[in-house]
Amino acid sequence: MARLEHPDITSDMTTRIDEVINTHRETAGAVIPVLRESQDIVGYLPVELIDYISSGLNLPKSEVLGVATFYSLFSLTPKGRHIIRVCMGTACYVKGGKEIMNRIRQNYGLEEGDTSEDRRFSLEAVRCLGACGLAPVMVIGQDTHGGVTPDRVINILEEYE
Amino acid sequence: MATARLHLMLCGGTGCQASGSREFHAALEEEIKKQGLKDEIKVVETGCNGFCALGPVMLVQPEGIFYQQLKPEHAPLLVEEHFLKGRPVEKLLYVEPASKETIPIMTDIPFFAHQKFWVMKNKGAIDPESIDEYIARDGYFGMAKALTEMRPEEIIQEVRDSGLRGRGGAGFPAGLKWQFASKAESDIKYVLCNADEGDPGAFMDRSILEADPHAVLEGMIIAAKAINASQGYIYCRTEYPLAIERLNLAIKKAREYGLLGEDILGTGFNFDIDIYQGAGAFVCGEETALMRSIEGKRGMPRPRPPFPANKGLFDRPSVLNNVETLANVGQIILNGAEWYASVGTESSKGTKVFALSGDINNIGLVEVPMGITLRKMIYDIGGGIPKKRKFKAVQLGGPSGGCVPEQYLDTAVDYEEIARVGAIMGSGGVIIMDEKTCMVDMARFFMDFIQDESCGKCVPCREGTRRLLEILNKICGGKGEPGDIEDLEELSAVIKESSLCGLGQTAPNPVLSTLRYFKDEYIAHVYEKRCPAKKCAALLEFRVDPDKCKKCGMCYKVCPVGAISWQKKEPAYIDQSKCIQCLSCYEACRFGAID
Ligand SMILES: Cc1cc2nc3c(=O)[nH]c(=O)nc-3n(C[C@H](O)[C@H](O)[C@H](O)COP(=O)(O)O)c2cc1C
Ligand code: SF4
Ligand code: SF4
Ligand code: SF4
Ligand code: FES
Ligand code: FES
Numbered sequence: 001m002a003r004l005e006h007p008d009i010t011s012d013m014t015t016r017i018d019e020v021i022n023t024h025r026e027t028a029g030a031v032i033p034v035l036r037e038s039q040d041i042v043g044y045l046p047v048e049l050i051d052y053i054s055s056g057l058n059l060p061k062s063e064v065l066g067v068a069t070f071y072s073l074f075s076l077t078p079k080g081r082h083i084i085r086v087c088m089g090t091a092c093y094v095k096g097g098k099e100i101m102n103r104i105r106q107n108y109g110l111e112e113g114d115t116s117e118d119r120r121f122s123l124e125a126v127r128c129l130g131a132c133g134l135a136p137v138m139v140i141g142q143d144t145h146g147g148v149t150p151d152r153v154i155n156i157l158e159e160y161e
Numbered sequence: 162m163a164t165a166r167l168h169l170m171l172c173g174g175t176g177c178q179a180s181g182s183r184e185f186h187a188a189l190e191e192e193i194k195k196q197g198l199k200d201e202i203k204v205v206e207t208g209c210n211g212f213c214a215l216g217p218v219m220l221v222q223p224e225g226i227f228y229q230q231l232k233p234e235h236a237p238l239l240v241e242e243h244f245l246k247g248r249p250v251e252k253l254l255y256v257e258p259a260s261k262e263t264i265p266i267m268t269d270i271p272f273f274a275h276q277k278f279w280v281m282k283n284k285g286a287i288d289p290e291s292i293d294e295y296i297a298r299d300g301y302f303g304m305a306k307a308l309t310e311m312r313p314e315e316i317i318q319e320v321r322d323s324g325l326r327g328r329g330g331a332g333f334p335a336g337l338k339w340q341f342a343s344k345a346e347s348d349i350k351y352v353l354c355n356a357d358e359g360d361p362g363a364f365m366d367r368s369i370l371e372a373d374p375h376a377v378l379e380g381m382i383i384a385a386k387a388i389n390a391s392q393g394y395i396y397c398r399t400e401y402p403l404a405i406e407r408l409n410l411a412i413k414k415a416r417e418y419g420l421l422g423e424d425i426l427g428t429g430f431n432f433d434i435d436i437y438q439g440a441g442a443f444v445c446g447e448e449t450a451l452m453r454s455i456e457g458k459r460g461m462p463r464p465r466p467p468f469p470a471n472k473g474l475f476d477r478p479s480v481l482n483n484v485e486t487l488a489n490v491g492q493i494i495l496n497g498a499e500w501y502a503s504v505g506t507e508s509s510k511g512t513k514v515f516a517l518s519g520d521i522n523n524i525g526l527v528e529v530p531m532g533i534t535l536r537k538m539i540y541d542i543g544g545g546i547p548k549k550r551k552f553k554a555v556q557l558g559g560p561s562g563g564c565v566p567e568q569y570l571d572t573a574v575d576y577e578e579i580a581r582v583g584a585i586m587g588s589g590g591v592i593i594m595d596e597k598t599c600m601v602d603m604a605r606f607f608m609d610f611i612q613d614e615s616c617g618k619c620v621p622c623r624e625g626t627r628r629l630l631e632i633l634n635k636i637c638g639g640k641g642e643p644g645d646i647e648d649l650e651e652l653s654a655v656i657k658e659s660s661l662c663g664l665g666q667t668a669p670n671p672v673l674s675t676l677r678y679f680k681d682e683y684i685a686h687v688y689e690k691r692c693p694a695k696k697c698a699a700l701l702e703f704r705v706d707p708d709k710c711k712k713c714g715m716c717y718k719v720c721p722v723g724a725i726s727w728q729k730k731e732p733a734y735i736d737q738s739k740c741i742q743c744l745s746c747y748e749a750c751r752f753g754a755i756d
Contacts, residue, residue, distance in 0.1 A: 028475065029457030032440050036399070063458075070459040070616075071440035073399055089361030090556060090592050091518035093606055099743060103721065106741070127443065127610060128361035129400055132518040132590075133176045133213025133525050144179035150745065151719065 004052045008078065009042055016041050017049070021056035030057060031067050035074055044075045080115045080122035082160045085139040089128030092136040096150070100136055101125060103150040104157070121157070165203035167244060170220040170285055174209030174371050175403055181232065182206075182217035188233035192240045202244055208372020208407075210285035212272060214524035215255070220267055220285060227267035228253045258522045258544055272523045275542045277504070279512045280488045281528045284372040289407050292414040295375040301420055303491035307383045308428045311494075313343055316387040320490065322498035324510030329355050329446075329483030330561065330587050331663070332509075332576045335490075338480055341470035342388040345478035350390035352381050352432075353455075353474065353481040356397035356404070357439050357446040360559030361610065362590035365514040366484035368526055370397070370404035373488065374411035378421065378434060380487030383494055385432040388480055393434040396451050399441065408436055443614035447662050448473075448481045450616070461616045462662035483588070485514055505531035509575035513589060517543050520550065520595035529574070536570040539593060550595040553694075554678070558587025560607050561667030563674025564600065583674045585667075599696035600679035601686050605633035607671035615664060622665030625656040629672060639699040641687035650676065698742035707732040709754035716746035716755060 004014045020037045024030035034053055039045050045068055054061040068074045086092075086101050101112070104123060108116060115122040131137050134146025138153065145156055169189070173182055186206065193202050210218050215229035226249050228239070235253060242248045254265050264270050278284070287294035295301070307316050321336030342350065354377060358366040370377060381393045397405055412434055415421035423431050437455050444450050445460035452474040454460035473479025489511060493501045502510045509531040515538065518524050522544030529538060535555060539545065546552050554564040563584035565572065572578050576586050594603070608630040617623045629652055632645050653669030660666045676683065685691045692700040705716070710732035717727035724739035725746060735746070735755075747755045 029437075029455050031457040032454070033438070036438065036440060066459055067457070071442050073440040088610075090559070090590065090606070091362040091516075093361075094519040094592060094594055094598060094603075099745075102741075102743065106721070126400075127359070127614075128363070130358060130364040130367040130398075131176050131179060131213070132362050132364050132516055133216075134179055135518055135524075137179075144175065146176065146179050150721070150743070 004048060006046050006048045008044075008046060009049065013041050017052070018056075021053065025057060031059065031064055032071070035064070035068055039074060044078050047076065050076075078115065078119070080119045082120065082140050083122045083124060084157065085124045085126045085129070087127075087129050087131075087135070087137040087139075088125040089132065089135075091128070091132035095135040097136045099150045100138065100148055100153050103153050107154050108157075120161070166201045167203070167224075168222040169202060169204045170207050170210075170222055171204055172208070172210045172216060172218045172285060173206035174213065174216075174368060175401075176209060176213030177216035177218060178403070180216040180230075184233050185217050185231045185236065188236040189239070192236040193244075196240055196245065198240070198244065205288045206290075207285045207287065208289045209368035209526065211276075211281065211368070211526040211528075212523070213526070221249075225266045225268060227255055227265070227270060229255055258547070272525070272527070272542055272544065275533075275537065276528050277512050277530050278528055279492060279504075280369065280376075280485055280514055281372070281526070282492075283376065284368065287373070289372050289374055290410055292375060292411070292418060295373070299495060300375050300491070301379055303493070303495035304379045304382050304420070305426060307386050307494050308426055308430055311386075313387045313389065316383060316494065317343060319494060319498045320387070323493045323501040324498075324505070325486065325489055325493060325501065326509065326576065327483055328485035328489075328513065328588065330360075330558075330585070332586060335482060335486055338470060338482070339384060339387045341468065342390075342478045342480045345471045347478050349392070349475075349477045350388055351474045351477055351479040352385045352388065352390045352393040353451070353479055354381055354393065354395040354487055355446060355448070355451060355481055355483045356395050356401070357451065358398060358401075358484070358588070359443040359446040359614075360588045360590050362518055362556070362592045363516050363559060363588045365516055365526055365589055367401050367404055369484050369488050369514075370401065371407055374404075374407045375415065376488040376491060377408075377484055378411055378415055380482070380490035381434060382421065382425065382432055383490050384480055384482065384487065386430060388478070390480070391431050391433070393432065394455055394474070395434060395436045396439055396445070396455060397436055398439045405436060405438065412436070442616075443610075444616045444662070444664055447664060450662070451481065452479065459616075461618050462664075464661060485589075506573060506575040506578075508577050509586075513574065513586070515574075515589045515591045517591050517593070519556075519592040520546055520598070521593040522547050531575050532573045534571050534573055535565065538574065538591065539570070543593065546593065546595050548595075550597065553594045553596050553598055554600065556584075556592040556594065556603070557590070558585035558670075559590050560611055561585060561663065561670055562587045562590075563670050564594075564603070564678060566678045583677055585670075597694055597696070599637075599692055599694035600675040600682050601633065601692075602637055602694075602696045604672045604675045605630065605637050608633055608668075611664065611668045615668070619659070619661045619665060621656045621659040622661070622668060625652055625660075626665075626668050628652055629656070629669065633672070636683065636686045637692075637697040637699065639686075639690055639697070641683075641690075643687070645687055646676070646680070646683050695744070695747065698744075701742050701744075702737060703735050703740055703742070703747060703755055705733045705735055706754050706756060709752055711752045711754070713752070715749045715751065719745040719749040721745065 054064040110123040219228045325335045326332040450460040450462045569582040727733040
């Protein structure tokens with residue numbers, strides 16, 4: 001098996017990734033769960049990791065890379081400590097999702113899909129988080145914030161260091 | 162075990178958790194312990210109750226009293242006043258927005274009173290993590306009947322007779338789909354549950370999974386028996402961690418109870434279910450794409466035929482049904498087709514769950530009999546439009562759907578009637594828009610969504626939607642030209658006709674339906690460079706009318722970029738070069754002085 005060398009991947013991570021690959025190796029359609037669990041461990045999917053997974057699962061690299069780029073869950077570049085996901089689903093949009101996005105953009109100089117220089121935040125627009133009752137909705141890491149207003153959004157974000 | 166005198170059904174759905182139901186739960190338990198009521202009062206964490214916007218919500222049983230917007234600091238008051246002294250806490254009860262009347266009993270609240278709970282019969286009534294509570298409310302009885310007393314043909318006939326149609330969008334008769342798959346020859350077959358719920362503005366599948374996961378499993382087992390499948394998959398989006406957690410638990414419990422896995426109920430029938438987590442691609446909700454995705458590939462649709470009923474997952478015969486569709490099945494088998502078909506219209510039977518959101522007073526999930534009018538849903542259940550604004554349109558069916566204007570509000574909600582007015586039932590997202598919504602901007606919004614989500618396999622969908630978006634961006638950006646509207650119409654027709662899958666085939670619908678009913682708004686944008694709803698920033702210029710200005714300074718306070726100068730006793734002034742058209746001042750001015 002190929003060796004996994006990358007500054008963002010510790011040997012402890014490699015052990016855990018090996019486990020992930022081993023538990024899924026025999027199942028059909030393992031690529032997506034393996035990519036997801038590996039990304040959970042490292043935080044993103046550097047190309048070296050994709051190489052490693054391809055050889056671990058015995059699949060062509062192009063196929064694994066194809067899957068990794070197709071799904072929005074996967075990221076080939078490092079993310080910030082806090083991922084801000086602003087809902088741009090219909091219900092949230094009608095209730096002012098765009099204005100919230102604009103406020104964040106302006107305040108932190110972040111564009112959609114960007115990560116700030118200090119890696120504090122990554123900003124993403126997502127399509128309906130299934131909490132439309134609380135529109136407009138924003139999720140930071142695991143925390144869901146409902147009824148967000150442009151005036152409140154920066155205060156909420158400032159809680160995240 | 163002591164029987165509790167009161168059961169506090171506290172909502173622990175995603176919405177209520179986001180509004181702090183876990184924190185309130187802890188405070189409540191603490192207070193109950195402090196008052197020595199642990200044996201008398203039981204707190205049950207339920208799934209979504211439906212009225213998410215008022216969360217956290219709690220129902221006190223057996224009294225039926227409904228509390229809303231609970232905070233940890235309310236716990237001592239509730240325990241002391243209500244649970245000890247029997248005096249419900251007035252200030253935490255529901256107040257009807259229009260009449261300002263306080264309504265203590267849940268079933269008296271108009272939002273609930275007009276509903277009919279079939280699919281959602283257990284929502285908020287049981288602990289979704291307890292299989293015993295599900296069984297205590299007739300859960301798995303339909304499955305038991307199907308497995309022990311019915312032949313596969315009889316199950317299929319029952320579901321066909323019930324008139325149940327797929328709730329995931331297209332409304333294909335469920336029983337007929339099963340029949341196709343049952344006839345296919347193969348030693349391996351699959352039953353799949355579509356829990357991808359990609360439509361923005363729809364969250365009923367999430368709520369069903371969180372509130373009543375066993376109902377979905379039960380439906381899948383019955384479907385499996387009907388087509389003779391041995392393996393099932395639930396394709397659930399990763400964004401729904403609580404649903405996945407509860408499903409996992411439900412699967413584990415069902416296996417322990419011998420209701421899932423080998424030799425179910427000793428009948429010799431084997432069927433097991435695994436969860437497959439999606440990875441964020443709207444197109445994966447499409448059935449052939451979903452199957453590709455479970456196979457570990459890029460989720461791209463493929464042409465049909467062959468249909469999945471013959472050649473589906475791993476090329477085996479497969480049935481794919483939506484969460485809500487499957488959650489209906491157990492009760493249909495238990496209570497019979499006739500019972501189910503007694504509610505609804507000629508073409509659409511039973512009930513449908515809708516997600517009411519947008520510019521409406523009572524936001525949440527509602528389950529209504531098919532055939533109810535849009536007006537009843539929006540005004541009687543939804544409580545009408547807030548802030549005294551005017552209704553403009555209701556958007557139904559997500560990106561594949563359309564907008565319905567005021568004059569069609571008396572349309573009965575059924576698959577055919579809704580299609581007649583240019584929308585579709587879809588998965589049940591109902592988004593209400595008031596006069597401040599720009600319909601051209603909405604079309605642009607949907608096209609942006611579609612453009613983002615097109616898998617790119619076919620040119621008309623990939624390039625056509627890109628071009629539609631460009632034109633709409635141009636119009637909203639104040640650069641619309643004569644001919645643009647005609648181009649939108651022509652392109653839409655081409656995309657509809659020549660796309661491979663449902664995404665492309667319905668992609669132009671938001672454009673077509675807004676053009677159909679709100680063409681004047683397009684004309685205003687293109688020819689008069691005006692956005693009547695005041696939404697398209699490039700067409701707006703904010704000015705203070707010094708005569709109307711009451712010099713209150715509100716606008717000055719809210720402007721995020723300091724574009725407004727104001728001093729006491731002076732009318733405000735907006736510096737156009739600094740203004741970013743954020744609308745904050747326009748919304749803040751209570752005197753209509755900004756235009
Ligand atoms: C682009 C696209 C996305 C879809 N997304 C979903 C979805 O998220 N959930 C769903 O149940 N059906 C979705 N569907 C419909 C499914 O392809 C399929 O018709 C449905 O799941 C079948 O179940 P039903 O007959 O019980 O409705 C989608 C269809 C298309 C074309
Ligand atoms: S219509 Fe669009 S989403 Fe569907 S297969 Fe073609 S490109 Fe992909
Ligand atoms: S629209 Fe926004 S930026 Fe412009 S003046 Fe008003 S508050 Fe300031
Ligand atoms: S909010 Fe309206 S009334 Fe008040 S100062 Fe601004 S423009 Fe004048
Ligand atoms: S539209 Fe934002 S959560 Fe559904
Ligand atoms: S999440 Fe509590 S009512 Fe919907």
